[in-house]
Amino acid sequence: MEAEAKPLIQTLELKEDVPAKIVGPAPCVTFSGEHQGLSVHVVWNGRCKDHGVDNVGTVPASLSTYLAVLAFKPDVVISAGTCGGFKAQGAAIGDVFLGTAVINHDRRIPLPSFDKYGLGHAQLLATPHLQAALGLKSGVVSSGNSLDYTDKCMEIMTAHGAALKEMEAAAIAWACALYKVPLMCVKAVTDIVDGDRPTAEEFLENLHSAAAALQSTLPKVLGYLAGKELAQL
Numbered sequence: 140m141e142a143e144a145k146p147l148i149q150t151l152e153l154k155e156d157v158p159a160k161i162v163g164p165a166p167c168v169t170f171s172g173e174h175q176g177l178s179v180h181v182v183w184n185g186r187c188k189d190h191g192v193d194n195v196g197t198v199p200a201s202l203s204t205y206l207a208v209l210a211f212k213p214d215v216v217i218s219a220g221t222c223g224g225f226k227a228q229g230a231a232i233g234d235v236f237l238g239t240a241v242i243n244h245d246r247r248i249p250l251p252s253f254d255k256y257g258l259g260h261a262q263l264l265a266t267p268h269l270q271a272a273l274g275l276k277s278g279v280v281s282s283g284n285s286l287d288y289t290d291k292c293m294e295i296m297t298a299h300g301a302a303l304k305e306m307e308a309a310a311i312a313w314a315c316a317l318y319k320v321p322l323m324c325v326k327a328v329t330d331i332v333d334g335d336r337p338t339a340e341e342f343l344e345n346l347h348s349a350a351a352a353l354q355s356t357l358p359k360v361l362g363y364l365a366g367k368e369l370a371q372l
């Protein structure tokens with residue numbers, strides 16, 4: 140969402156790519172610049188022209204990732220944004236997590252082999268040294284196309300030890316895998332999935348503080364990546 144991307148774009152002093160690096164009708168908007176010797180590109184999924192709100196969920200995420208990887212040929216992709224966190228996995232509001240793996244909790248296809256395809260379990264780039272250096276929590280990220288969840292979604296998230304619930308990472312992982320580009324997830328917690336507050340209310344209350352937490356952590360992540368091989372992370 141723009142509210143998640145904007146503070147980071149400002150902090151890193153990135154500029155919108157003009158002319159556009161990804162041309163329409165794809166709705167994503169890209170911003171580029173240098174940070175500690177790295178070329179950094181932030182990709183925002185843009186706004187829905189019919190509803191005037193940010194494009195969210197797995198469909199815009201996979202389209203943007205596919206086109207951005209083609210346009211920028213990155214060494215690594217970072218899915219950065221907000222998420223719900225599971226207190227049972229140690230998450231608290233405002234925590235910033237590194238993802239270890241992704242799954243989908245809303246692609247239930249009870250047919251031979253399609254069941255595993257639907258779950259779409261994929262490992263993320265292992266970053267144990269980065270995690271220790273920055274003192275971040277880590278866990279499995281579960282993606283789906285709803286801010287809420289069904290009992291069945293919860294059963295799947297619990298069975299796979301999800302620590303975080305959001306709406307993009309598994310789709311981004313799918314597009315990155317097509318190009319064999321490693322993916323990291325850096326996610327700030329806006330709401331507690333296994334808590335007692337209504338998600339939308341808690342999300343809106345904490346969106347800006349979580350985006351601020353993200354904006355203070357991401358430059359540190361980039362600083363740690365600079366000059367290192369992926370295996371050193």
Ligand code: ADE
Nearest residue numbers: 221222223286304305306
């Ligand atoms: N983004 C922030 N909180 C979320 C939640 N609980 N579910 C999905 N996406 C989110």
